[in-house]
Amino acid sequence: MNWFAHYFPNVVTMKADFVTATGETLYMVAITAIVAGVIGMAMGITLVVTAPGGILANRLVYNLLDKLVNLFRSIPFVILLAVIAPVTRLIVGTAIGTTAAIVPLIVGAAPFYARQVQNALVEVDRGIIEAAQAVGSGPVALVFRVYLRESCSELIRVSVVTLISIIDLTAMAGAVGGGGLGNLAIIIGYDRFETDVTVMALIIILALVFLVQMIGDWLARRTNHA
Template identity: 45%
Template sequence: MLEQLFPNLIVKLPEFGQSIIDTFVMLGITGLFSLIFGTFFGVILVVTKEGNILENKIVYTILSTIIDLFRAIPFIILIIALISVTRFVMGTSIGIRGAVFPLIVGSVPFFARQVESALSEVDNGLIEASQAMGCSPIEIIFRVYLKESIPALIRATTITLIAIIGYISMAGAVGAGGIGDFAIRYGAYQYETDTTICCIIVLLLITTLIQSLGNYLERKTTH
């Protein structure tokens, strides 16, 4: 039955399996760096905003402008624009190594804004109470902002991981590897419709898995 439904894909199963593995590798690396740097920059955006605990208009304006600049550039254009930088940093601009750098550059600003939005939901009364008890800014960041925003941060992480899946698929257009690259090489260039359909199904399954896990964790941490 599978041979009838996916005749072109069956003969490429090992390569297709590797493309799925490559997709998860890029997702894991990009997701990890996005979580670290995106959270860092998101926290800075919140605490330096006017009226917050470390208000600094200059820092907020500069960082906010840089983030908005990178978010405004379509990802496929960003990959091309960063080819020289990627080659210098990673030693190559193709394959997984060549894709990871632009993926991180593209996803960190996206997640930083998601983190900013999540932390902004924290009740100001909690922050004021923490200040009244003599908590330092670092203590407020970890004990109030981050701790109270766990469900919202999980939601933000889920949204970002799904967005990264889309970025990885687009990166296939420049030979980055993964399911997107597999779909373009065989589904688009060789007109193998069954290959394209199967790639779409796998991407839908991955996205659904991430969303379901995110929803579960969000429910578990909501209080």
């Protein structure tokens, strides 16, 4: 441990802070992933089934949702944090802190995931969809038994991409008062010139990313029945 104390002197004295910051990051990632995942999945499915030629084709719904997704995906996250601050205050009572950061994280991640889901679902073989329709499968059955089942492996892959993106966004949110490892890296590590703190925060974030990628790749291989 002598080498660790030598290269990371400030980290040694801030063990509790790193545990707390890591917990805050995992909290933001988990809640955002669940809520944005549900919203994004619903939006992605809607985009596919209402698209021209879809099983529930509806030009109005598709165009409206498509433009909405494009709009929110185009807003830089730092600007999004400021723009929806009033909404964040209305929902959680404050625009600063870990819980407050979850609101813009969801708003930023859901449209991104929706587009990823859409791209995964449109790859489903049209022949399989038509065969299911021929035997009397309705829209709900087609979504769950064909679209989601046939694209399971690809959905896992795009979910991993989105989850990694959320981890990145939590670091950015932390840099502007959202807490977590991003806050630790910038407010203490960068602003106080304690480089070892910034490096350790980066190492932990990278470890989370690699862990998510490894688990996601394993699950994708297990569900790939091509």
